[in-house]
Amino acid sequence: MPDVGIYSKGKVTLPDLFRKLRQDIGENVGAIGCFVGVVRGLSGEGERVKFLRYQSSEDAVKKLEQIAADIEKRPNIRRVMIHHIVDQVAPGEDAIYVLVAGHRRDDVFKALPELMNRVKAEVPIWKKEVTERREYWIHEFAGKK
Amino acid sequence: MPDVGIYSKGKVTLPDLFRKLRQDIGENVGAIGCFVGVVRGLSGEGERVKFLRYQSSEDAVKKLEQIAADIEKRPNIRRVMIHHIVDQVAPGEDAIYVLVAGHRRDDVFKALPELMNRVKAEVPIWKKEVTERREYWIHEFAGKK
Amino acid sequence: MGITVKFFANFREAVGQERVEVAAVRDVAALLDELVRQFGERMVDQLYELGSKKLRETVNVLVNGRGINLLSGLDTKLKDGDVVAIFPPVSGGTS
Amino acid sequence: MGITVKFFANFREAVGQERVEVAAVRDVAALLDELVRQFGERMVDQLYELGSKKLRETVNVLVNGRGINLLSGLDTKLKDGDVVAIFPPVSGGTS
Numbered sequence: 191m192p193d194v195g196i197y198s199k200g201k202v203t204l205p206d207l208f209r210k211l212r213q214d215i216g217e218n219v220g221a222i223g224c225f226v227g228v229v230r231g232l233s234g235e236g237e238r239v240k241f242l243r244y245q246s247s248e249d250a251v252k253k254l255e256q257i258a259a260d261i262e263k264r265p266n267i268r269r270v271m272i273h274h275i276v277d278q279v280a281p282g283e284d285a286i287y288v289l290v291a292g293h294r295r296d297d298v299f300k301a302l303p304e305l306m307n308r309v310k311a312e313v314p315i316w317k318k319e320v321t322e323r324r325e326y327w328i329h330e331f332a333g334k335k
Numbered sequence: 336m337p338d339v340g341i342y343s344k345g346k347v348t349l350p351d352l353f354r355k356l357r358q359d360i361g362e363n364v365g366a367i368g369c370f371v372g373v374v375r376g377l378s379g380e381g382e383r384v385k386f387l388r389y390q391s392s393e394d395a396v397k398k399l400e401q402i403a404a405d406i407e408k409r410p411n412i413r414r415v416m417i418h419h420i421v422d423q424v425a426p427g428e429d430a431i432y433v434l435v436a437g438h439r440r441d442d443v444f445k446a447l448p449e450l451m452n453r454v455k456a457e458v459p460i461w462k463k464e465v466t467e468r469r470e471y472w473i474h475e476f477a478g479k480k
Numbered sequence: 481m482g483i484t485v486k487f488f489a490n491f492r493e494a495v496g497q498e499r500v501e502v503a504a505v506r507d508v509a510a511l512l513d514e515l516v517r518q519f520g521e522r523m524v525d526q527l528y529e530l531g532s533k534k535l536r537e538t539v540n541v542l543v544n545g546r547g548i549n550l551l552s553g554l555d556t557k558l559k560d561g562d563v564v565a566i567f568p569p570v571s572g573g574t575s
Numbered sequence: 576m577g578i579t580v581k582f583f584a585n586f587r588e589a590v591g592q593e594r595v596e597v598a599a600v601r602d603v604a605a606l607l608d609e610l611v612r613q614f615g616e617r618m619v620d621q622l623y624e625l626g627s628k629k630l631r632e633t634v635n636v637l638v639n640g641r642g643i644n645l646l647s648g649l650d651t652k653l654k655d656g657d658v659v660a661i662f663p664p665v666s667g668g669t670s
């Protein structure tokens with residue numbers, strides 16, 4: 191079963207996720223890959239970012255589950271975890287953790303970017319970027335602002 | 336400066352490496368990727384593995400440094416860490432940690448497999464696989480046993 | 481019971497509420513007219529391209545979880561109990 | 576001072592030592608002969624293809640850090656103070 195979640199800040203930590211991941215992955219896992227999405231201090235236009243404010247719909251967890259399950263059902267993947275912070279998140283703070291455990295590294299390296307691409311394209315989560323000069327909702331797939 | 340090392344078991348942990356990585360990567364890191372190589376309990380031929388025994392030459396650290404520095408000098412990569420356990424390592428235990436911090440996830444996802452491929456092909460580290468029935472030095476690039 | 485409309489991101493801000501209940505309307509076009517009537521210029525700006533009644537490409541409208549682009553667009557019929565969601569493109573994760 | 580020979584992996588096991596000092600020899604071929612003389616069949620098995628004096632493809636020989644394939648192969652000259660390393664293909668990381 192994939193393990194996903196949406197949290198406010200401070201409710202989830204990477205070491206805890208690693209511990210949980212390793213509990214029941216069995217003896218045939220040779221590769222664990224992990225991705226941490228961190229809020230950057232500079233916007234795409236080079237403005238100083240004060241924080242991002244995330245918002246999600248109540249369907250977001252279901253969608254995360256679906257994406258994780260799709261990848262986890264591959265024969266060489268043992269476990270997928272996707273955990274997203276939905277809160278006000280400052281530069282240097284983490285917004286998303288993705289972990290994949292698999293038999294060999296190739297399978298894991300292939301899964302990680304796929305998972306992130308699907309999270310960004312499919313999960314009903316939005317973010318507002320608040321810089322020193324302005325604030326706007328980011329429409330990632332509608333051409334750059 | 337890249338951060339690399341070769342350790343006996345118990346001398347390095349992933350949470351410590353993450354902490355170290357995050358100390359001085361600045362405000363422009365949006366992506367941290369990590370790979371953990373774990374010893375599998377089944378050999379390529381499906382035999383039960385008792386342990387792997389790693390051995391390295393004194394040039395191994397220098398080579399790790401060189402590989403890490405090559406990737407770290409890319410404009411969108413801020414930090415590369417490669418830490419290898421050289422010891423007797425049992426199934427489920429970690430043998431290698433690779434961490435990459437960069438501006439965007441694409442750069443990080445590209446760097447991780449490159450780093451692992453170079454480590455496996457270039458660094459003077461060898462491993463002996465000890466299964467329930469036999470033991471042999473693994474010649475990864477000389478055709479499968 | 482009417483129609484429940486949920487707003488996200490810029491739409492939620494324009495409206496100042498997470499959701500509203502609207503008395504039954506015939507179709508999505510009529511629903512958007514009703515939202516403009518209730519919320520005025522702020523809603524017009526978020527929904528339509530400048531000076532037109534062409535829905536912005538970035539506006540997603542779901543009826544009971546299905547995008548109207550897969551239904552009948554603005555002509556998609558609505559009935560009592562339907563749930564409509566209005567939101568911009570999603571943007572989870574980080575940059 | 577002679578020549579220092581370092582062994583890794585299967586070669587280290589065949590020899591039972593991490594390194595040996597060998598009196599000066601003319602070239603790599605002569606060094607390998609000397610190692611076979613000292614360590615016998617175990618060394619022959621590790622170095623050569625079965626029943627021949629063709630070096631196994633998996634055997635790496637470095638002279639002062641440079642592969643003999645980039646020098647003059649088995650004819651690579653050796654002199655006092657040289658360091659030779661003999662090892663199989665590297666295999667760091669996990670499977």
